[in-house]
Amino acid sequence: MADTAAVVFDFDRxxxxxxxxxxxxxxxxxxxxxxxxxxxxxxxxxxxRMMVELHTQGKAAEDIEECLxxxxxHPRVIESIRAAHRNGCDLRIISDANRFFIETILKHHGLLxxxxxxxxxxxxxxxxxxxxxxxxxxxxxxxxxCSLCPPNMCKGLVLKRIQAADSEIRNRRYIYLGDGKxxxxxxxxxxxxxxxxxxxxxxxxxxxxxxxxxxxAVIHEWSDGEELAAILLDIIDRILMDENTRTGLTASPxxxxxxxxxxxx
Ligand SMILES: [Mg+2]
Ligand SMILES: [Zn+2]
Numbered sequence: 212m213a214d215t216a217a218v219v220f221d222f223d224r225x226x227x228x229x230x231x232x233x234x235x236x237x238x239x240x241x242x243x244x245x246x247x248x249x250x251x252x253x254x255x256x257x258x259x260r261m262m263v264e265l266h267t268q269g270k271a272a273e274d275i276e277e278c279l280x281x282x283x284x285h286p287r288v289i290e291s292i293r294a295a296h297r298n299g300c301d302l303r304i305i306s307d308a309n310r311f312f313i314e315t316i317l318k319h320h321g322l323l324x325x326x327x328x329x330x331x332x333x334x335x336x337x338x339x340x341x342x343x344x345x346x347x348x349x350x351x352x353x354x355x356x357c358s359l360c361p362p363n364m365c366k367g368l369v370l371k372r373i374q375a376a377d378s379e380i381r382n383r384r385y386i387y388l389g390d391g392k393x394x395x396x397x398x399x400x401x402x403x404x405x406x407x408x409x410x411x412x413x414x415x416x417x418x419x420x421x422x423x424x425x426x427x428a429v430i431h432e433w434s435d436g437e438e439l440a441a442i443l444l445d446i447i448d449r450i451l452m453d454e455n456t457r458t459g460l461t462a463s464p465x466x467x468x469x470x471x472x473x474x475x476x
Pocket of ligand 1: 221225389390391
């Protein structure tokens with residue numbers, strides 16, 4: 212099983228049910244300022260501006276951490292990530308949120324070590340203790356040139372880079388889970404042996420079913436964390452069975468993701 216399956220998650224409204232940026236804005240009382248500035252600057256700059264505001268109000272990075280730790284994460288999703296990792300899947304995140312938010316949430320739930328890579332907008336706490344969020348692509352200096360994606364990140368380019376780096380791994384198959392417009396570009400880069408798992412009725416799902424012929428990968432839709440987790444583990448099981456058929460092995464109970472319900476703390 213090792214090396215065969217790579218799972219690529221979007222973060223907001225996929226790995227977590229809600230949106231981490233909106234959560235911090237709402238929970239930390241920034242809704243009004245956010246609304247005032249919303250139309251005046253790109254999303255990542257706006258989130259950085261929100262961090263300036265929190266710093267001005269005397270809020271520390273630790274206060275933002277505490278706020279993020281309260282964000283709900285579906286227990287089944289936690290279990291499915293642990294099971295996928297235990298079974299040798301390569302897990303990655305490609306997200307337009309930021310490193311500080313994502314790592315804080317994953318660390319809090321004991322999941323950070325399950326991921327090989329998190330590709331997102333960089334974030335760091337400076338000498339004054341203020342959290343800075345900067346765009347992944349500097350659109351002014353080096354535009355990524357993809358018309359489907361927002362200026363700061365083309366997730367399709369990121370996936371292509373991962374696929375190229377994986378080219379030595381035989382029979383690698385990708386499972387891409389997402390919800391947003393920005394997840395459409397990478398889904399176009401998946402092949403017939405791959406899987407795309409869009410959240411039902413969300414923008415990615417609408418784009419996919421607008422013209423399904425453009426997607427080569429097998430499509431499985433989901434609505435909530437419970438369904439997401441079940442579909443993910445089913446696909447991994449199917450990949451495992453295909454792999455065993457290909458190599459002439461029979462599936463043993465120790466190999467599959469379906470094996471045991473996860474009882475990790
Ligand atoms: Mg999303
Ligand atoms: Zn793109």
